[in-house]
Amino acid sequence: MxxxxxxxxxxxxxxxxxxxxxxxxxxxxxxxxxxxxxxxxxxxxxxxxxxxxxxxxxxxxxxxxxxxxxxxxxxxxxxxxxxxxxxTNVNWAGNPEKSVVPSENGLMSLSPRKSFEIWSExxxxxxxxxMAEEVDSVLRIREIIIADINKKANEIRLLNEKLQAAYEELDTFSYTVSHDLRTPLTSIKTYAELMLKNKSIDDGGKKMLSRILAGADKMNSLIKEILNLARVGRSEVNFETVNIESLIKDIKSEVWSAYKADHSVLILGQLPNIKGDKTMITQVFTNLIGNAVKYSAMVNEPKIEVSSYIDGGEIIYSVKDNGIGIDNRYYDRVFELFKRMDNVKEIEGSGVGLAIVKRVVEKHHGRVWFESKLNVGSTFFVAFKNR
Missing domain, CATH: 3.30.450.270 (PHY domain)
Structure with missing residues (x-):
């Protein structure tokens, strides 16, 4: 004990x-x-x-x-x-440090009368x-701790295996269903477009057909996002050197055109290259910059800043906007699939983009998080290993 x-x-x-x-x-x-x-x-x-x-x-x-x-x-x-x-005081039968002295006959000896005087140190x-009992107790404690750790490690390993299997099954299901939905959806859109060309349909009918087409386009966009998410889960990471500055300039042209964001300003800081899968990294920055443009579009002078810094063994990129921001009550929901905040319901979106960002970053063994304040703006951070 x-x-x-x-x-x-x-x-x-x-x-x-x-x-x-x-x-x-x-x-x-x-x-x-x-x-x-x-x-x-x-x-x-x-x-x-x-x-x-x-x-x-x-x-x-x-x-x-x-x-x-x-x-x-x-x-x-x-x-x-x-x-x-x-x-403590240790008592010796004589001074243990005392040197012997030569006697008259030249021999080295201690004085018989003095040699057994008590010497205290x-x-x-x-x-x-x-004590031996204490050491034995620690050995037993160590065995108990290691046994418990091994038990927990095995439980976690089994859970991870089940989670991985479920993850792969969900990816396969999402990919299959999304892929199969595209064919009937294409038929709906094609027939709606043909009916719009029919001159015998009145304005009311054309209005309803236009809504069908808009719904089909929205569903097609959502299916595309789900397929992208499934592909990320199914694809292996092909590491190569990615020129981030060049990649973001290409993304700017695409995003600014898609959202008609000529009035938005993009500011670029230092953007070092990283090792990663170029296709996946493109998805990350396309989603982050696209969101920054969408959610800052209603302010007078929308501004998006993309920069980076090195912290230890990580390169950390940030995408900052001055848009509507995110209520901190929803912090844990931001990266969940199909989750959208109450203050963005009127803005077009699928609720899949940030889930893709999170999955891509995790496949690269990185981290993603954000800081935000309502009506001030948001900053999203992605950290990759500095390989």
């Missing part, structure tokens, strides 16, 4: 959690780094830490002794217990020694 005064700093995903009186966080992290490299064993303990790890002298009052248990060396996950310094930088 471990003594109650023990503390438990634990590491998980670079997090540090402590209980009780422990050294400072930076000291514990430095100690853990040393433990990972200086010791090959899963369990390590000493009651004289500062003698083998000199930085520990500054916190010897709380950690002269340690008992560490490494759970996962690669991830740096471990549990450490500390014991405080315990200053103060010993510091040490803690109570770790």
């Amino acid at each position: 471990l003594p109650k005064r023990q503390v438990w700093p634990s590491f998980s995903k670079n997090e540090l959690k402590t209980i009780g009186n422990v050294p400072l966080e930076e000291d514990i992290r430095a100690l853990s780094a040393w433990l990972k490299t200086a010791n090959d064993e899963s369990i390590f303990y000493t009651h004289r830490l500062s003698e083998i790890y000199s930085p520990a002298k500054k916190y010897k009052s709380v950690a002269s002794g340690i008992l560490s248990c490494i759970i996962n060396r690669e991830m740096g996950e471990m549990v450490i217990w500390f014991k405080p310094e315990m200053i 103060v010993v510091n930088n040490t803690s109570e020694k770790w």
